[in-house]
Amino acid sequence: MLSDLDVRHDRGDQHLPRARPEARGIVPRFKLTIEYAGTRYSGWQIQANARTVQGEIDHAIREVTRRREFELYGAGRTDAGVHALAQVAHLELYTDLPPAVLRSRINDALAADIHIRQIEKVPHRFHARHDAVSRSYLYQIARRKTAFFKPYVWWIKEPLDLARVRDAAAAFVGMKNFASFTADEPGEKSTRVLIEGLELAEDGALLLLRIQGSHFLWRMVRRIVGVLAAVGRGDLTVGQAAGFLDERSGIPAALTAPASGLFLERVMYAGDSGPGPLRGVFRVE
Template sequence: MQKNAPTVAGSLTDAIRVATGAQSFELYGAGRTDAGVHALAQVAHLQIEADAEPEALRRRINDALPADIHILGLERAPARFHARHHAVARSYLYQISRRLDLERMRGAGALLVGMKDWRSFSAGDPEEKSARARIERVELAESGALILIRIEGSHFLWKMVRRMVGVIVEAGRRKLALDAIQRFLETESDEPARLAAPASGLFLERVYYEGDPRLERLEPVLRVPWREIG
């Protein structure tokens, strides 16, 4: 949790204490997000004794949460389950204005798929032992006035997704050559940090566990109709 600032984890912890009366427990999320990034379906676990069935407890906790935080589901988990360590993949969604070269963006995204060294795309994180991670897919689609970018991978380093999106967008603006992106993956560079996309357009879309079906349709969080101007 961030010091001196309200957080989702802090609000959840407070609501759980109100709903259950428990004071001593640890809440573990499936991963951290940068400040300002939204989460559509974060996953967390904790070990706690409660006097209610999961659905009743979910409603009780939601009653104690602020209006912009909502628990979608609550269930008992195996004793050794860990929300972060047992996750096999995560997907992020970014929404941005449509006025870009979509095909160049797809070309940039294709270069980012696979097992790569992401040192140029991540800020130093003492919790990460390696800068290598596998990106399973990068998908782009138009929806009304928006371009949607979905990035799915095994895990993500600190600020990695925003820097990936920034590089893809810069290619779509025709300000960055595709071979420059390949160089960022081969030689450490500060350029992706300079191009990092704002946190406000980024959503943690889904956390996957063994056997979970993958999302297929690429849909916006909020639809913005397309209208020609001028």
């Protein structure tokens, strides 16, 4: 986690030199909406000696446009194995290609597990991360073994008490201290985060959890899911789960849910509606 959102929003810039204004005027800026299966990648952000989603898109843009100077900046940095249904990035790039043509050509240059859903021209001041007002994550728990969807779920064999999970989830909503739920170094940044909602729904053999908030700390989403699953199994009480918000504990780290079930679902900006109905990425009966 959006690591998953585990998205590590405050760890500096995201690579690449800014494009220089061209002789013909201001360099255009585009908003990209991107979906990807994160299984084969070491997260979103470009890393040395690792295959990443941003790195693959960067390479495709260079191949298509033959340009070397541009800015590609994501709204969130998903960790290795984490997926996205609608990651957002801004691209500052001088090109004469219309957005639809640029999108088509970049997609042709990308692997099948990364897809640019939309490219639209935006005002030059638009910033994918700084202008985002809310983000939502979807986590999929499978309650039966599935032969087809293992990379996109966490299979929990034990029965889960959903009433207990819902009771525990309520404690996480609001402005809370998530110091026990982050892998960031102590004191590196504020651990207080506003969680706007935490929804649960059953969809066939899937248990779906949606967490929506202003921003997220490194591995925060997966640790919340892991703690809620432990409550559902009966390994923790509702009170113990809530107590991790009051006193720092290493237990949430030990219970971190796997990356496979996590999706960056939506990044929202001023004027956007909410993430919509809660439903699975696919149907498991």
